[in-house]
Amino acid sequence: MTLFTSKYAPESEEQVFGQQKAVSELKDFIENYKQKRQKAALIYGPIGNGKTSSVYALAKQLDFDLLEINSSDLRNKANMDSFLNSAIGQQSLFFKPKLILIDEIDNISGVKDRGCIQALTKAIEKSTFPVILTANDPSNSKFKALRKACQMIEFHKLQYKTIAHTLMWVCEQENIEFEEKAINSLARQVDGDLRGALIDLQICSTDKNFVFDDLKNLSDRKRTDSIINALRIIFKSSSVDNALPALDDLDIKMDEIFLWIDNNLPKEYLSPKSLSQAYGHLARADQFRGRIRKQQHWRFIVYIYNLLTAGISSAKTEKNPMFVSYQPTMRLLRIWQANMKFAKKKEIAEKLALVTHTSKKVALQQIPYFQEMFKHSDGSLLADELDLSREEVDWMKK
Secondary structure, three states: OOOHHHHOOOOOHHHOOOOHHHHHHHHHHHHOHHHOOOOEEEEEOOOOOOHHHHHHHHHHHHOOEEEEEEHHHOOOHHHHHHHHHHHHHOOOOOOOOEEEEEEOHHHOOOHHHOOHHHHHHHHHHHOOOOEEEEEOOOOOHHHHHHHHHEEEEEOOOOOHHHHHHHHHHHHHHHOOEEOHHHHHHHHHHOOOOHHHHHHHHHHHOOOOEEOOHHHHHHHHHHHHHHHHHHHHHHHHOOOHHHHHHHHOOOOOOHHHHHHHHHHHHHHHOOOHHHHHHHHHHHHHHHHHHHHHHHHOOHHHHHHHHHHHHHHHHHOOOOOOOOOOOOOOOOHHHHHHHHHHHHHHHHHHHHHHHHHHOOOHHHHHHHHHHHHHHHHOOOOHHHHHHHOOOHHHHHHHHO
């Protein structure tokens, strides 16, 4: 099955929705590259808003030979120099004008990438072909020299109306029956990410029908999938560097993360030593969580995430080769059930405290004695005195 993101990828500037100004600037840079002061263009903006697809569309429209590399594959200065020297110095195989795309330069970071930015900046100055860089947010100070060497072109966040229009058009092409409410809700939910919207639409419309109720299932699936993927990275990674960012993009409360890890850790770590060390890191993270709650020391949150990711990942002596099905904890359900059970008791204690002129704490301690009274009599007079409801009377008799 072909993904909608590939099937409906734009092939010309007219097919790029919602980015006319940015695409026009990019086209002008490519066509008039030799007259430009900067030898590269840095296009930036939120994820899924058409940056990379616009480069591909213009390359096809203008008949350029596109050479793409993801910056995550250029993890040091030597790799960067090797790629750029060969890419910039060689003629296109088919003697077409060449366009070089370096995607997601945000990935260049840390000690391992030291020297990459400088190497890239120097290579751009020597390039005889236009170089296009993409980034979500190039405002970091490490990109200062690179920003000066590039023409900056902003791809703004797509409006939900633009995304909704695109989704409706795709539905028409695919003969998908849809509710307009569902389309508009999905368009708002993806927050400017057209690529994500197309993926979600395809997931929800396998039966050629897309209704509003599909969005609830989609939201639940996304939350569950995201935490499961994060756990898989933490538990299975052989490198703490890979585990560190595992929780960065989770739209889940921290308390839930603790419960997910606590519930699935014994399934994954079979060695007593590994399990002991992992729970040590989990306990330490919980201590910092307590300090945040009591003292509002939010600077400790970085320690929590480091302990939950790199700490727990490094605790294992060897990777579990078996597939483990991660499941949500039932503790939340049990807590809810206990609260519901205790809530009735608290309501009765409040009424008892009011009538007997005692504290709520003392009234709670007296509840078992009153329960015995209800069990050995109909309790109607006592129920009237305390103004108990039928449900509360039934609870007392149990």
